[in-house]
Amino acid sequence: MVRGLETAIEVWNAEASQTIVALHGFTGSTTTWQTLAKAMPNVRVIAIDLIGHGQTAIPEQSNRFSMEEQIQDLEAIFQQLSLEHFTLLGYSMGGRIALSYTLAYPTRVVQLLLESASPGLKTAEERLQRRQQDARLADMILQYGVEVFVEEWENIALFASQKRLSAQKQQIIRAERLAQRKEGLAGSLRGIGTGNQPSNWETLGQLVCPVLLITGSLDRKFCSIATEMCRALPNGKHVIINDVGHAIHVENPDNFATIVMKHMNEEVNK
Numbered sequence: 412m413v414r415g416l417e418t419a420i421e422v423w424n425a426e427a428s429q430t431i432v433a434l435h436g437f438t439g440s441t442t443t444w445q446t447l448a449k450a451m452p453n454v455r456v457i458a459i460d461l462i463g464h465g466q467t468a469i470p471e472q473s474n475r476f477s478m479e480e481q482i483q484d485l486e487a488i489f490q491q492l493s494l495e496h497f498t499l500l501g502y503s504m505g506g507r508i509a510l511s512y513t514l515a516y517p518t519r520v521v522q523l524l525l526e527s528a529s530p531g532l533k534t535a536e537e538r539l540q541r542r543q544q545d546a547r548l549a550d551m552i553l554q555y556g557v558e559v560f561v562e563e564w565e566n567i568a569l570f571a572s573q574k575r576l577s578a579q580k581q582q583i584i585r586a587e588r589l590a591q592r593k594e595g596l597a598g599s600l601r602g603i604g605t606g607n608q609p610s611n612w613e614t615l616g617q618l619v620c621p622v623l624l625i626t627g628s629l630d631r632k633f634c635s636i637a638t639e640m641c642r643a644l645p646n647g648k649h650v651i652i653n654d655v656g657h658a659i660h661v662e663n664p665d666n667f668a669t670i671v672m673k674h675m676n677e678e679v680n681k
Contacts, residue, residue: 413487416475419466420459420488423448427455429675431498431524432489434458434505436658437599438564438588440465443502447660450668454675457497459488461505462603463595476602478609482512489519498675500524502660504599507531507608514614523622524671527633527657530611530640541606549597557596561588572629572656584661615643622647623674627655627662 412418421441431454433444441458442465448456460467462481470476485508489497499520501509506528513520532538552560565573565585573581601607622644624637628651641647650670655662 413484413491414480416462416470416484417468418460418484418488420457420492422458423456424452425455427453429453429498430455430457430494431500431671431675432457432459432494434461434499434501434509435464436503436505436527438464438561438591438596439502439505440587440590442587443660446664447668447671450664451672454672457492457494459485461508461599463597463599464591467595469592469595469598473598473602476598478508478511478603478607481508481603482515485512486516486519495519496521498522498524500526500671501528502526503528503657504603507605507611508603510611511608513620514611514617517617517619520620522674523618523620524625524674525622525637526625526659526667527627527630528624529605529633529636530615531608532605533610533612538606538610541604543606545600545604545606549600552593552597552600557589557591557593560593560596561585564588569630569632569657572627572662573658576662580661612643615640616645618644619646621674623670624649625659625667625670626651627657627659628653629656633657 433456435443440460444456444458462476499509499513506525510525510530513523532541624640626634626637634651637649641649652659652663652666660667
């Protein structure tokens with residue numbers, strides 16, 4: 412129980428000395444990190460089902476869906492697990508949350524790894540437009556259900572490169588998406604969508620910990636975002652993985668795990 416909310420947490424390689432906390436993207440769950448955990452047997456991997464996702468309970472109050480509430484939930488989890496210092500990894504939505512958490516609790520995070528993530532939208536007008544867009548999408552999910560939504564979601568341009576994955580891998584991704592609940596996805600869109608969170612562009616300069624930005628070469632939008640972010644970060648590095656799109660940990664899991672391990676080890680050996 413985390414601040415009154417049943418929260419699903421999965422831990423792999425529990426006896427390992429190094430720890431990484433992994434936060435999934437929208438429509439994801441702890442399941443998405445299983446392959447990474449297997450590839451890094453010497454690292455304790457802690458994955459969390461974020462608000463509105465996976466097996467974490469859906470809040471009854473709509474205001475429980477917010478970036479601020481999610482950050483407080485994470486801090487409560489880390490206190491319960493007696494985690495003082497750790498590497499934090501976030502993918503897409505989970506990256507926005509990981510970045511926001513690190514800005515709120517900078518002494519906790521030894522190293523921040525952001526996969527295909529952004530600091531939010533810069534202008535009030537952009538945020539308003541995104542809130543309106545996400546509200547329409549949330550209404551659609553509630554009206555027609557998760558299956559109809561997933562049919563559209565998996566065919567957006569952002570995930571085009573995933574069509575090259577094997578049928579088995581595509582089915583695993585689809586099953587993870589279909590396992591979501593419509594109230595959870597709708598609440599997440601309305602409360603933790605990019606248009607609702609405060610922009611973190613102006614505060615990137617406050618981050619003193621090493622920040623690794625990982626993007627896929629086929630995901631030009633997020634490659635551009637990461638390039639701009641890197642210029643603002645005091646201790647940032649941008650790595651582009653060739654021939655993959657938005658979900659690098661899914662499209663090229665071996666390379667992704669190698670990069671994560673390399674940068675964790677570099678930090679340990681400093």
